[in-house]
Amino acid sequence: MTVTETHTAEEATARDDCVADRRVLPPRPEGKDRYTISEVAACTGLSAHTLRWYERIGLMPHVDRSHTGQRRFTDRDLDWLQLVNRLRSTGMPVADMVRYAELVRAGEHTCGERLELFEATRRDVLRRIEELQETLTVLDYKIDIYANAQRASEGT
Amino acid sequence: MTVTETHTAEEATARDDCVADRRVLPPRPEGKDRYTISEVAACTGLSAHTLRWYERIGLMPHVDRSHTGQRRFTDRDLDWLQLVNRLRSTGMPVADMVRYAELVRAGEHTCGERLELFEATRRDVLRRIEELQETLTVLDYKIDIYANAQRASEGT
DNA sequence: CTCTTGCTTCGAGTGCGCTCCAAGTCCGTA
DNA sequence: TACGGACTTGGAGCGCACTCGAAGCAAGAG
Numbered sequence: 001m002t003v004t005e006t007h008t009a010e011e012a013t014a015r016d017d018c019v020a021d022r023r024v025l026p027p028r029p030e031g032k033d034r035y036t037i038s039e040v041a042a043c044t045g046l047s048a049h050t051l052r053w054y055e056r057i058g059l060m061p062h063v064d065r066s067h068t069g070q071r072r073f074t075d076r077d078l079d080w081l082q083l084v085n086r087l088r089s090t091g092m093p094v095a096d097m098v099r100y101a102e103l104v105r106a107g108e109h110t111c112g113e114r115l116e117l118f119e120a121t122r123r124d125v126l127r128r129i130e131e132l133q134e135t136l137t138v139l140d141y142k143i144d145i146y147a148n149a150q151r152a153s154e155g156t
Numbered sequence: 157m158t159v160t161e162t163h164t165a166e167e168a169t170a171r172d173d174c175v176a177d178r179r180v181l182p183p184r185p186e187g188k189d190r191y192t193i194s195e196v197a198a199c200t201g202l203s204a205h206t207l208r209w210y211e212r213i214g215l216m217p218h219v220d221r222s223h224t225g226q227r228r229f230t231d232r233d234l235d236w237l238q239l240v241n242r243l244r245s246t247g248m249p250v251a252d253m254v255r256y257a258e259l260v261r262a263g264e265h266t267c268g269e270r271l272e273l274f275e276a277t278r279r280d281v282l283r284r285i286e287e288l289q290e291t292l293t294v295l296d297y298k299i300d301i302y303a304n305a306q307r308a309s310e311g312t
Numbered sequence: 313c314t315c316t317t318g319c320t321t322c323g324a325g326t327g328c329g330c331t332c333c334a335a336g337t338c339c340g341t342a
Numbered sequence: 343t344a345c346g347g348a349c350t351t352g353g354a355g356c357g358c359a360c361t362c363g364a365a366g367c368a369a370g371a372g
Contacts, residue, residue, distance in 0.1 A: 036348080036349080037348090037349075038348070038349085047330085047331075048348095048349090049330075049331055049332070050329085050330065050331080052350090052351090053329085053330065053331085056352095068337080068338055068339080068349085068350090069337085069338090069349085069350065070338085070348085070349055070350075071349085071350090083294070086290070086291045086294050087291070089287055089288075089291060090287075090288060090291050091247075093328080093329095094328075094329065094330095095328090111302055111305055111306060112306065114302060115299065115302040115303060115306065118295055118298050118299050118302065119299060121295060122292065122295045122296070122299065125288050125291055125292050125295065126292070128288060129285055129288050129289070129292075131245055132245075132246060132281050132284060132285050132288070133285065134242070135242045135243070135245060135246050135281055136278065136281050136282070136285075138239070138242050139274055139277060139278045139281065140278070142274050143271065143274050143275060143278065146267055146270060146271040146274065147271060149267055150267060150268065150271065192318080192319080193318090193319075194318070194319085203360085203361075204318095204319085205360075205361055205362070206359085206360065206361080208320090208321090209359085209360070209361085212322095224319085224320095224367085224368055224369080225319085225320065225367090225368090226318085226319055226320075226368085227319085227320090244359095249358080249359095250358075250359065250360095251358090
């Protein structure tokens, strides 16, 4: 657990945008803070289509625009997408993530609700891990059977 | 690991229908071997519609019929559904399970392929567990932040 | 005999999460 | 000035995994 550390800084993070943990981010173009949609697509693995769709359904906090109306994503947006991607990979429905995004937009007074949401998600993730481990047992069992059947038919 | 045990019996299992592990099955109506679709629905958690659909797409081995044409599922069918349910819960696409069902129907000479399929699935499950663990770390991190933020605003 | 319940079939509909299209705008290079 | 390429929008379409509906048959209870 490397979780309890610089809490003065961390609380600021919690207060303004609830970004994901920087330590687990993939590399991103250096020294910039205004990314085009294709740059973001490349570094998040989401398609440009999907990014626009996320914005439409309210899963992205408001994205900056250039003077010609093109999207210019910030590092904060990338952090947000990083978190979304993680939650998505747990199977969290998009609607729930939208709900969380709304809470963030609604302001600081929703922090309690956000905490609950994360705790519920955490329980869910634990349950899924357990389920997968059970499945693993079944798979091992069957692999064992097939491997033995094969050895029996080849050998002897 | 409770996997290596009575292999004479287990090999017979591998040979004929590749059932799931009996030890993890939920209770089912006792002493019978011919279940109506609604009984099966009740004990698998799948809807009657879904069971018929599974049969249509080839995900069920041929199901017995009563003299009036109604489905009569056997214990073996229940075992099969048990396995299907487990694989489904890992996120395995239905198409892949159909592929496996086809291998089973094709006969014993496909056992090698089935073994490969299970091993691939196993790797997949391990990867997903890892992914979930990572997500768990992120969730813990954020829960920690929110919990601290809350304590800070309440206390003092 | 009628009623209810549960089954049969096939095809259409649903919800989710994208994914793509058409038509148009803007930018940088030659 | 012309061209290629990346961007914009709203809306339509897609693939998956169900889910439901309609119309009809069969069996048991009253």
